[in-house]
Amino acid sequence: MTYIDEKERIGKLAEAALTKLESTLPGSSQMKTLTDLIEDLDEDSYKIMVVGEFKHGKSTFVNALLGRDIMPRGVTPTTATINVIEYGKEEKASVHKRNQTIEEFDTLDILKSYTADDDFDSDEIRHIKLTVDSTLLKNKVVLIDTPGVNDLSEQRSEVTHQFLPRADVVLFMGSLTSPIKASEEKFIRERLIKNGIDRVIFAANFMDSIDEEELDELTEFVERRLETITGTRLNSLYPLSALEALEGKKENDAELLNYSGLPELEEEILRRIESGSRGKEKIKNFTERLVNICEVIEDEIKTASIVSSQTIEELELQFAAIQKWFGDLAAQETDLQNYLYDREAEINFMVSKSLSHFGERLNDDIETRIHTFQGAAIKNLVENQLPMVIKSQFTTWIDQYEDKIHQLLIKLEKEVSQGLTRSFNQSIQLQKNQRASFNHLSTIPIFDAKSGNAHVKAGVILGSVGSVALLLGAPFFLPIVGMAGLPYISEKIAEKQLAAVKPELIMTARQKVNEMVKDFDRQLSEYIKEATNDIRDRSLEEFNRLLYSYETILNDEMDKHHNETADIKKRESKLEELKNIVTSYRSGVEIYG
Incomplete structure (x- = not known):
């Protein structure tokens, strides 16, 4: 059973329990907790986090997934903030600062003012949230674009301690033109392995810059290098041309899109979402919450049974x-x-x-x-x-x-x-x-x-x-x-x-x-x-x-006791009335008999 199937199953059980509870124990303490669980199941999202070194095409890849240019991209490093991209019909942006303030903007263009080339203090920014009208995001997918790995290791504690542990899929974007730098190896060893290597998909960008006859050999070399670092056998390393993937989607060019390597990578992302360890952790958490709620309801039923006697x-x-x-x-x-x-x-x-x-x-x-x-x-x-x-x-x-x-x-x-x-x-x-x-x-x-x-x-x-x-x-x-x-x-x-x-x-x-x-x-x-x-x-x-x-x-x-007492008194009154009637009838019969 997939992650989505498991979530739907738990949701149906919770909704059935809530319906029964409303009619049987409407004052139950678990009405709110069941409602909260159902809401959390409905709002649960699949977080895809993209990490990698500067100038490795992470933002271009995110744009390719979205099918349009959203994130600023260029020859020089551009991403200087953590960018969280969620679904919304009304496209807008909000800048979340460390001092707990939030600046709202009704345009996505504001992101261009928060690139590595701009004059702003990135340490003041916790993250930037974007709402984008995208078919991919409609399916409860959240994309997280990040600065370079070196910057993450030294400054961005939010990435490694807040976003990374909660990501369903972590896509590590390497480069076929400069395989695995020291900063990348450090990040993989110290952060990715710690949070569960089975959540990680390794991709290597700039496939379009490599001669076709060298591609397989170079891909195999990078794959072996990653296996040495992680200590595990990789199912696959995904060579990619993020730029051609983006162009293929924008131009609706199926041949270019297939050549870019993106379709295979998208399939793997979906597979990891449905069967990855993060999804299993969330299902375990949802299941435990439902079990705990049911235990309390059972105790409430036992309590009701005891007090009834x-x-x-x-x-x-x-x-x-x-x-x-x-x-x-x-x-x-x-x-x-x-x-x-x-x-x-x-x-x-x-x-x-x-x-x-x-x-x-x-x-x-x-x-x-x-x-x-x-x-x-x-x-x-x-x-x-x-x-x-x-x-x-x-x-x-x-x-x-x-x-x-x-x-x-x-x-x-x-x-x-x-x-x-x-x-x-x-x-x-x-x-x-x-x-x-x-x-x-x-x-x-x-x-x-x-x-x-x-x-x-x-x-x-x-x-x-x-x-x-x-x-x-x-x-x-x-x-x-x-x-x-x-x-x-x-x-x-x-x-x-x-x-x-x-x-x-x-x-x-x-x-x-x-x-x-x-x-x-x-x-x-x-x-x-x-x-x-x-x-x-x-x-x-x-x-x-x-x-x-x-x-x-x-x-x-x-109330039942009081009602029963009232019913008894009412019945006694009726019996007394009946008795009086019968007595009067009997007396009358005797008089005239």
Whole structure:
């Protein structure tokens, strides 16, 4: 079954469950979550991300997929921003900046103002979103065009930590005229392999620049080189002429299009979308969400079954406990916040301790590099080598510890949901103990804390927080960039001068690194605070939704009891009336008999 088939199957199951729920348990806590799941399934898109070195024809390839010129292209490198292209009948653009502001434009021409040749600060731009009327995009396809690989490795943390992990297909655009540079190999080893090599399609552009008799041999050479780098056997490397593909589509020239190699590549993209690991991950996530929803509904049904056998007094006791919970909500939130403050402090302590050790190791490494530096080009050391080392080591720390931070937050998320459940069950138990006549009140299935998951799905809450790596924007590295302005830094320096300035350079570098570690610690603290606040808000929201569902079940059952009581009284009244009539009839018969 393909990815599309699986998604349709899950969607039909969710819609059927929602329809049944609306008629049977209209107050269910899962009405919203089912609706959200159906909407997410409907809005789910297939993300195709194009990466590669500068001047390898990535934008021309994107244009070829679209069948028209959308992305600026030329001999010199043009793409300087991350460009996200989605479907829209009304073509427009929006520039999303790091300061959270968005500039809207009613034309796609604005993209020409954001190329590598233009005078703008690319570090201020997070990404540019384009809506384009395209047949390809109508089928829920999103194209992501990126700057050169070298730029990605050094600056664009959004690409490697936000867009890349979420891409269904990653198309790596190489070149048959300059096979696999060092920067490309580094990106493949450090980023593509990490995110799943089976999502990656390797293409090699400029097939039209290679002699036909050399094409097979050169393609085989590049393919072997890629297999050595990835450590896996490639199904195929796709030689391509992006320019001829674009011209073939624009001119409706089937022969030129077939010669360009694009049709085979498009078929492979579709195959990867339907069977790739990213699609499997999304299907697994959608399936788990539906299973979790069904588990909660089952517990709501069990709860409804239990309360149906309880007396009106027992129902009123539980209803009163809910009212008391909502009445004491402010106090509950205060207790929860105090608990979160303590847990937040513990996480921050562990993170700060790790960062402190990291800072010491980084300072020692930088000091060693400065001590052992030989030569006259100290400006290159300060402007290029040291910043690259520092950025690389910060990224390595994030790769190593980001998941550990998230695991601590997920553990906290579970503890909060379990704590809310225990608190409410204790409230019920307390009232039960005060009323000895209620002997068969059992733990309410919908709030069964023993399950270890009070139906707040682990990790779902953290989705809105984002990646730790996004904290490392360009402004973060300003201190180390500022070292290039030191008065003794020049293009070249004499050996005696170098020995004299090394101690001061070491001291300055240590100061700058300490500034960055301290600032990163502060940003991580804010990140953790935001996550814990989100855990608090979403946990309370989910738990209160369960309470409202429980309240509805109790209300329905109490209404039945009241209706039954009213029916009994009505029947007794009718019987009494019948009795009186019969009695009067009997008396009359006796009188006249």
